[in-house]
Amino acid sequence: MSQALDEVKIGGLGASRKRVEDERFIRGRGNYTDDITLPGMLHMEILRSPVAHARIRSIDVSRAWEIPGVRLVLTGEMLASRNLAWMPTLSYDTQAVLATDKVRFQGQEVACVIADDPYIAKDACEAIEVDYEQLPVIVNPAQAVAPDAPVIRDDKENQPDNVIFTWEVGDRAGTDRAFEQADVISRLRLHYPRSHPSPIECCGSIADFNRATSKLTVYMTTQAPHIIRAAVAMVAELPEHMIRIVSPDIGGGFGNKVPVYPGYVCSILASILLERPVKWIEDKSGNLISTGFARDMYLDGEMALRRDGKILGVRIHADSDHGAFFSDAQPSKFKIGLLHSTFACYDVPAAHLTARGTYSNKAPGGVAYRCSFRVTEAMFFQERMIQAAATDLGMDQAAFRRMNFVPDDAFPHRTPFGFLLDSGQYAKCLDVGLKAIGYDDFRARQEEARQRGRLLGLGISTMTEPLGAGNSREFDILGIKMFDSAELKVHMTGKAILRTGAKTQGQGHETTWAQIVAHELGIPADDVVVEEGDTDTAPFGMGTYASRSTPVAGAAVAMVSRKIRAKARKLAAHLLEVSEEDVEWELGRFYVRSAPDRGVTIQECALAAYSNMPDGMEPGLENTAYYDPPNLTWPFAVYIVTVEVDPETGVWDVTNMVAVDDCGVRINPMIVEGQIMGGLTEAYAMANMQFITFDAEGNCIGSNYMDYLLPSAWETPGFELHSEVVTPSPHHPIGAKGIGECAAVGGPAAFVNAVLDAISHLGVRNIDMPLLPDRVWEAITYRRDVSGAPPVRSDD
Amino acid sequence: MYPSRFRYEAPRSLDEAVALLAGAGDDAKVLAGGQSLIPLMKLRFAAPGLLVDINNIPGLDYHREDADGTLRIGALARHADLERSDILRARQPTMAQASAVIADPIVRNRGTLVGSLCHADPQGDWASVVTALGGQVVARGPGGQRTIPMTDFVLGPFQNALGPAEVAVEAVIPAPRGARSGGYLKLERRVGDFATVGVAVAIETTGEMVTRAGIALTGVGGATINAAQAASALVGKPLTGQTIARAADLAAQEARPRTDHRGSAEYKRHMVRTFVVRILARSQGGDTGERAA
């Protein structure tokens, strides 16, 4: 009698298997773009605009050309002659590759130098003389729509002003009726400051055009290699099969490495012109000031409430600042991402959302920084509004939420904005969190502390978010549907290689995908190697961002494994000399139903696929699956924070943080916990210290790591994680939901709510992020709200 | 981040270093810990033609107390050496506290106290500490050695009193004449951040009476601020709630903060006041202030 396999031992579902990729990362043996050196390789540097808005009177590159070792100087004019000065964005706009007419933000790409080494290239950039005629600058939506505002995009026809789009969703009339019936209307105006995904590795590329083969190979830092291949084919007008995009190891992406950047395009053009490999590696300031930012949104929110606490309706208007080019990386149908996922976990009868996007003299981007397209703003606004509404009603923060949650028996539940929630147990999660933080006696402790002049606060954030874009009915980028793929090749010895259309950047795909194969086939995870990121070998996929890998590519891995198992079953029947119907499956083994001792392992089936297949069967054990998810997955999270605020300095410390995440089935619990801790750290950063802002001249404050603050181990608080509640996704093949972003999405409001709770007795309703000590002090001292972006350097 | 082209020399003696500097006119820079100079060069805010690296010169990594209690800190004593120093922990509360809040542990392993004084960054912590302690800088140049009081050493933001061919060889903290107390408090947004506000207080007391006081401020002006009026308000009096409040108010008035993304001018002034009170209240309580707040 053979022993059934122990799934955890073979590294299947639920195994906290150590990350296989860490072996090379920890030993310094990763292979990042900048580690790649090709024979004859040249180096490219970018000259960026020092000013935010100016007409270019002239560019003089003659002194740059004189420097020995300079091979090429590219300007917008040269690109224009090849019709390459502008490129399409992922949001149906255009973006300058190198400036021709005007510069529109500080840090915009103006010229490139390609030289024998990067030092020479930098010297030559400094030798380029650009004559700028400065223009008035716009740094926020209010300025953008002012009557006499300069038009930033005067390059575009039919663009008389700075408005990019207006958009609305929901039921306006029904929402108006809800507000007419309300006992209490709660209002809040909020700002979510501009932030930057700020991966430690900046962007870069090595373009290698080979005239002899006509093939262009580009090694680059991209989260979505296949999309880039299509984009390069369109922009550079090269045949798609002659383009190979390779995304090697990536030092973090967080959404920053989804778009196409001018540096990539210029390195490709330079390689084609010079017929030599051209390497471009961006520096940190270049990354922070010019590549895809996130957030930067103002919100007016209103809630219609019944006296007893029932939410009757929600009305939201968002003003979003997209910078100089509308290049948000998001599904085409949704102009403001999935902002309308707001309030999804609450049973809201009527809701209406309007949004307006405007241009400004700031870097473009609007990328989904650790979030599914504006979901971070959606959930932050939601949870800040919920806290304000409970306060306005004089209700307990937890009771108000519990009363309005979508109940367990209501799934699938349609939200007023049209999303369909798959599953959840919200109240149960909240109870776990409240118990862990010691909610029952917190108010008494808070009151007692206040008597002694100490300020304690507790903040709750509860939310569900849409992860796993997405079903092809609704989700596409530039028309390409957002499915994903997996290809599995089982070798004759039972070892296997798996490739997907996703691209890991820290998520641990090399570890977790193998675990899904182990779960489906009983092949030990250690016997499965995972490869991603090379468009010549990987099946077509939309890449990794927006927590979509497990919901989409991960599902494809399960589905391709099932296809393999179906063929293996035929092989097993052949080997066991019984009919297929008489064959049963247990992990890693087929057996005869009537004689369970008679069986063959999956490895024996693999060998047979190459050596002993039945007549008429195609040899081999390989397959590919494309997965179009029927719906999004909706994980739920509860984050609760307690803080102590120093009334004299405004400094606040986190005393406790509890996180309860229900993300369905956890493939690798250790990796899931790592994702949650990473997200909570970023949430803490947003709430506490992090922002990019601009002064009146459009100078970017936050252009380096002295000003753009990433929290380190020293200040990051400890987190207590809970995984007791597991509600599988009913439509995902293994019941998993996305998790990569939940904590970064839901976390910020918990911190902010906690600080505001500590000082609520002073009548303060809002402090906008980040809650720097001086802003908290101002709120305490003057008993007033502190709103908007932090003030910037003023030269007295 | 590619600096301009430069020459690099690594002399083995101070004389050799001075000669190299003298031969290069204004175009040379001393390289100590490199924690300020190298970033500036990588950003091309500084582009010296010659770097004179003093790290190979033996005998400069000391900090020691003379028999009379004078403290000497050599040009290659790192922040981390001072952070781990028993001498400072036992007898220099202001310095001990400052040494633990400068930059982060990685920077502290390389950066030097003397280099920080030379750099004269208005947000540098050591300049305030050494100013409050009434310290001096000893410089060696082609013409020999001279001692410059800290109050004359910083001329303005990123400007010191050294001649182009002078090397700062050590910082000197005079021996106390009474019981020493005080401290350094710094408000930073995260570890490794420069000060939003930093306050250095050093006092000496005989019996109840304050016999010497120094207060200096970081990050609240175009250069390190020597809050002389605040300090002199303490001298000749015992520490009481009243004298402490008076000194704190004066220090807040002497600050010249600007509103920026780290905080409003009003808030920074308020923090100067708060920190002066917090440090002195601890001294008043008889605490020599070994632990930072």
Ligand SMILES: Cc1cc2nc3c(=O)[nH]c(=O)nc-3n(C[C@H](O)[C@H](O)[C@H](O)COP(=O)(O)OP(=O)(O)OC[C@H]3O[C@@H](n4cnc5c(N)ncnc54)[C@H](O)[C@@H]3O)c2cc1C
């Ligand atoms: C991330 C980071 C965070 C930091 N945070 C802080 C902080 O919070 N507080 C703080 O005070 N500092 C901070 N610093 C600066 C740090 O303390 C530096 O070490 C210090 O300012 C300079 O010392 P250095 O030895 O590194 O000098 P270097 O960088 O080598 O030199 C600095 C300047 O001083 C000159 N110089 C150095 N030594 C001599 C000498 N012996 N004679 C003549 N000229 C000399 C150099 O020519 C140069 O102009 C930080 C630095 C970094 C990189």
